[in-house]
Amino acid sequence: MALISFEKAAELLKEMDNILILCHANPDGDTLGSGFALCRALKAIGKKARVDCSSEIPSKFSYITEGIFNESFEAENFVAVDVADIRLLGDNYAKEYENKIKLNIDHHGSNTMFAENTLLDSSAAAACEVVYELICTLGVEVNKAIADCIYTGISTDTGCFRFTNTTAKTHIIASKVMEKGADIEKINRLMFETKSRSYMRLEKLALDTLKMYFDGRCAVLTIMQDMYEKSGAKESDTDAICAIPRQIEGVQIGASIKQKDEKRFKISVRTHAPYDAAKICGAMGGGGHPRAAGCEIFGSLDDVLDELLKTVEANLED
Numbered sequence: 001m002a003l004i005s006f007e008k009a010a011e012l013l014k015e016m017d018n019i020l021i022l023c024h025a026n027p028d029g030d031t032l033g034s035g036f037a038l039c040r041a042l043k044a045i046g047k048k049a050r051v052d053c054s055s056e057i058p059s060k061f062s063y064i065t066e067g068i069f070n071e072s073f074e075a076e077n078f079v080a081v082d083v084a085d086i087r088l089l090g091d092n093y094a095k096e097y098e099n100k101i102k103l104n105i106d107h108h109g110s111n112t113m114f115a116e117n118t119l120l121d122s123s124a125a126a127a128c129e130v131v132y133e134l135i136c137t138l139g140v141e142v143n144k145a146i147a148d149c150i151y152t153g154i155s156t157d158t159g160c161f162r163f164t165n166t167t168a169k170t171h172i173i174a175s176k177v178m179e180k181g182a183d184i185e186k187i188n189r190l191m192f193e194t195k196s197r198s199y200m201r202l203e204k205l206a207l208d209t210l211k212m213y214f215d216g217r218c219a220v221l222t223i224m225q226d227m228y229e230k231s232g233a234k235e236s237d238t239d240a241i242c243a244i245p246r247q248i249e250g251v252q253i254g255a256s257i258k259q260k261d262e263k264r265f266k267i268s269v270r271t272h273a274p275y276d277a278a279k280i281c282g283a284m285g286g287g288g289h290p291r292a293a294g295c296e297i298f299g300s301l302d303d304v305l306d307e308l309l310k311t312v313e314a315n316l317e318d
């Protein structure tokens with residue numbers, strides 16, 4: 001349960017072999033970019049490594065996984081990337097790998113320190129920034145494939161360098177991977193400009209549920225299970241939708257409620273400063289970053305909305 005340095009993390013990885021790298025469930029560009037960049041780097045120094053995730057990897061990330069030989073071997077060492085809490089591995093994986101993670105590489109201030117060793121930089125905009133530095137510490141040459149992975153994590157976790165987590169260092173690392181051939185035109189087009197037709201149908205259904213509260217300072221939209229069927233979209237399509245409420249003029253706290261099971265809802269909160277999304281979600285049993293956080297609540301939709309609005313109201317008054 002120790003926080004360790006880049007040097008120590010590199011040393012640990014050099015001692016390991018047969019390494020299974022775990023991404024969080026409902027994988028995003030950062031966890032996948034981190035996982036596959038690290039996997040490619042470990043293979044470059046002769047290790048057996050592969051990446052695993054409890055959810056299916058969305059097809060738009062296929063360029064990240066392309067051309068990597070997913071070796072079959074008996075995993076001996078387990079490394080997690082971009083995972084703030086063991087539960088985020090997904091229900092079955094969380095149980096299977098509990099107390100087995102030797103190294104966790106992360107950038108969430110809310111990290112629960114579930115791993116034996118944690119390499120954490122909470123000032124990093126993306127876990128991919130941390131992984132980039134670790135790869136450099138390992139002495140591995142960053143090739144185009146690794147550069148594409150790192151750039152993907154950085155651009156997606158910063159909303160293409162627009163979110164306030166973006167730092168000067170974020171841009172420096174982005175420029176380093178550009179020099180190594182990261183295809184920023186293709187990556188940004190795939191991540192930010194390309195929307196499937198099923199996604200557009202889901203966005204339309206979700207927008208129909210949008211409601212404003214507290215004199216327009218809070219906006220909430222809801223995505224119910226039947227909307228996936230109606231639109232043909234998947235849950236992985238909802239990330240961009242969750243960003244919409246905060247985009248409305250005058251909104252300081254935006255939230256989306258996603259139905260997971262009949263009585264289980266995932267809430268995503270996005271805020272403008274000074275409102276703290278991690279604090280709001282923390283009050284409801286979750287966590288995350290100051291501008292983007294999440295939690296899960298059990299109950300009917302009405303109960304969930306009540307609890308969310310009560311918590312938002314308390315934070316707006318602070």
Ligand SMILES: [Mn+2]
Binds near residue numbers: 030082125157
């Ligand atoms: Mn991340």
